[in-house]
Amino acid sequence: MKRIYLLLSFAFLASTAMAQIDVTFAVDMTGVTVSDSGLHVTGNWQEAAGGSNWTPGTSEMTDAGGGLYTLTVNIPAGGYEFKYINGNDWPDEESIPAVSQVGFGNGNRYFQLTAAGNGLDTIPFSGSAMPGFSAVKVMVDMADQEVDSTGAHVAGDMFTPNWTPNATPLYNVSNAIYAAVVQVANGDYQYKFLRSNDWGTDESVPDDCGAGGNRTITVAGDMEDGPNCFAGCGPCAVPTDITFKVDMNQSCMDFATDGVNLMGTATDWGDGAAMDDSDGDGVFELTLGLQPGDYEYKFKTGETWEGVGNRPLAVVDGEAQVLDPICFNSNEVCPAEFFDPADLTFNVDVNAEDVPDGQFVWVMGDFTGWQGGAIKMTDDDNDGIWSTTVADFCPQTAAFKFAIGTDxxxxxxxxxxxxxxxxxxxxxTDNDPNTDNRFFQRSSDDAEMLCYEFNTCDACLVGIEEIESLNRVEVYPNPVVGDINIVFENSDNYMIRLLDVTGKVIFSTEVNAAKTTISSDNLNSGIYFIQITDTDNNTVTRKIVK
Structure with missing residues (x-):
């Protein structure tokens, strides 16, 4: 019987030099219109082949006839991930079925290339198996086993060659769970897992879930089997209850309508898992039974993701946890004080950047749903500082960044x-695994203004309506040593605020004099801003460094 198989395994990348091996990517485009921009394949193998990893428009495939497209590259043995692109950019990527994905938050295809030169089988674009075959994902939990340096393997009569212990290595998909996927005709099969690539390290499966020491499986369509404990019929450990909580009361979002989802490796990312606020207190909860291991998570309401990085979570066998109710878009509990909505003005200095004709400067963040709702800024006076004001800004914090692009x-x-x-x-704030986001925390009920140089933490100075006398304010010494001296040209009533780089007011005072001082004894090293406002509401800002 002819069988087509796909290895979904990922071995450790060798740290020593290895021979280059030809491997051919092959995708069946039958029934799919190929883009005028061509068909491409991208992945973390591209650098090894002389290019740049995950560059979607550089590795074009060739029409081999009959709907088959191929590309042969020469790369070292090891584990690699990839996707097919019907076009030359990310919006053109294929939609990979769950059974063919790495899983646990990773939606890529992948393969293990051995020194023997095992190849890749043909896969339908956005599909799991060729016509007449089903994709089967088998998984084993090695939590209580010591896996040999040759890696965990699987053998059986649905893998080619049949019952060959070193032919099908397994990929470590999450913690101690290993997996492989095979394309096979529907029917009854047997298989077993090994702790190495040779007999003598194979499991003996109980009769409750096997026959003759082998696992048994009936295939009638795409399916997953496991994860089962090595030599066992179920998971290695009883799941441990973990209760997740998120406080939405200060998010200023329509969470009552949109709901709140837990996203992360525990839910395989995707659409996440819906959380519950049965008592209506604005704190959403969800309890999951998780196997021991390390996890990452964050929250999402509607289409709005938190702007903070993925939170780590370590689950220990038998140690149930009830996590603190984290404030949405923060890693802390919500502060007791909640500020009323007020205008928030974003400014960015792009004088050191190239803004091509027909392009604009944008601000986006968790309050815009990121790029999908990005706000176009303006530079009416052509001074290179682009601005926009968000009226009645409600959230207490904002994760955001600026961008340059078309409309x-x-x-x-x-x-x-x-x-x-x-x-x-x-x-x-760190936004691992993505690039950092800027972060702002409101400090009062008043309107506030931010101004940065593009791609830096350096402030650009924008006065609301600066006048000549305020422009002659002296602030010294700078860098600061000891007291900060502020000298005015004229005596008047002045409001002085000292802000940190996030815009948080850490000190404020009113003075009626031609000179005043501020102690720097309690200031940590870093960048600060002194904002001075006179009785006519004219404002000037000075940057200082301690």
Whole structure:
């Protein structure tokens, strides 16, 4: 019987030099119109082949006839991930069925290339198996086993060659769980897992879920079997209850209508798992039974994801956890004080950047649903500082960044900031595994204004209506040592605010004099801003460094 199989395994990449091996990607486009931009394949193998990883429009496939497209590359043995692209950019990527994905939050296809030169089988674009075959994903939990350096393997009569212990290596999909996928005709099969690539390390399966020491399976369509404990009929450990909580009361979002979902490796990302607020207190909860291991998670309401990085979670066998109710879009509990909506003005200085004709500057964030709702900014006076005001801004925090691009945003004509904002100046938060976001926390009920140089934490200085006398304000010494001296040209009533790089007011005072001082004893090293407003509501801002 002819069988087509696809290895979904991912071995450790060798740290030593290895021989280059030819491998051919093959995708069946029968019934699919191929883009005028061509058919491409992308993945983390491209650098090994002399290109750049995950560059969707550079590795074009060739029409081999009969709807088959192929590309042969020469790369070292190891584990690789990939996707097919019907076009030359990410919106053209295929939609991969769950059974063919890495899983646990990773939606890519993948394969294990051995030194023997095993190849890839033909896969339908956006499909799991060729006509007449089904995709079967088998998974084993090795939590209580020691896996040999040759890696975990699977053998059986649905893998080719049949019952060959070193032919089908397994991929470590999550913690101690290993998996492989095979394309096979419907029918009855037997198989077993091994702790290495040779007999003598194979499992002996109980009769409750097997026959003659082998696992048994009946295939009638795409399916997953497991994860089962090595040499067992179920998971290795009883799931541990973990209760997730998120406080939505200060999110200013329509969570009552949109609902709140837990997203992460525990829910295989995707659409996540719906949370519940049965008592109507605005704190959503969800309890999941999880196997021991390391997880990542965040929350989402409607189409709005949190702008913070993925939160880590370690689950220990038998140790149930009830997590604190984290404030949405924060890693802390919600503060007791809640500020009323007020205008928030975003400014960005792009004088050091290239803004091509026909392109604009944008601001996007968790309050816009990111790029889909990005706000186009304006530069009416052509001074290179682009601005926009969000009226009655309600959220207490904002994760955001600026971008340069066309209207509407599209493809390569969209350049987002990529600064390491959490490190270069403390004006942002880590958003691992993605680039950092800027971060702002409201400090009062008053209107507030932000101004940064593009892709940096350096502030640009924009006065609301600066006048000549305020422009002659002196602030010294700078860098600060000891007291901060502020000298005015004229005596008047002045409101002085000291802000950190996030815009948070850390000190304010009113003075009626020609000179005043502010102690810096309690200030940490970093960048600060002194904002001075006179009785006519004219404002000037000075940047200082301690």
């Amino acid at each position: 509407p945003p599209e493809g390569d004509a969209w350049v987002e900031e990529s600064g390491d904002f959490s490190e270069i100046g403390g004006c942002g």
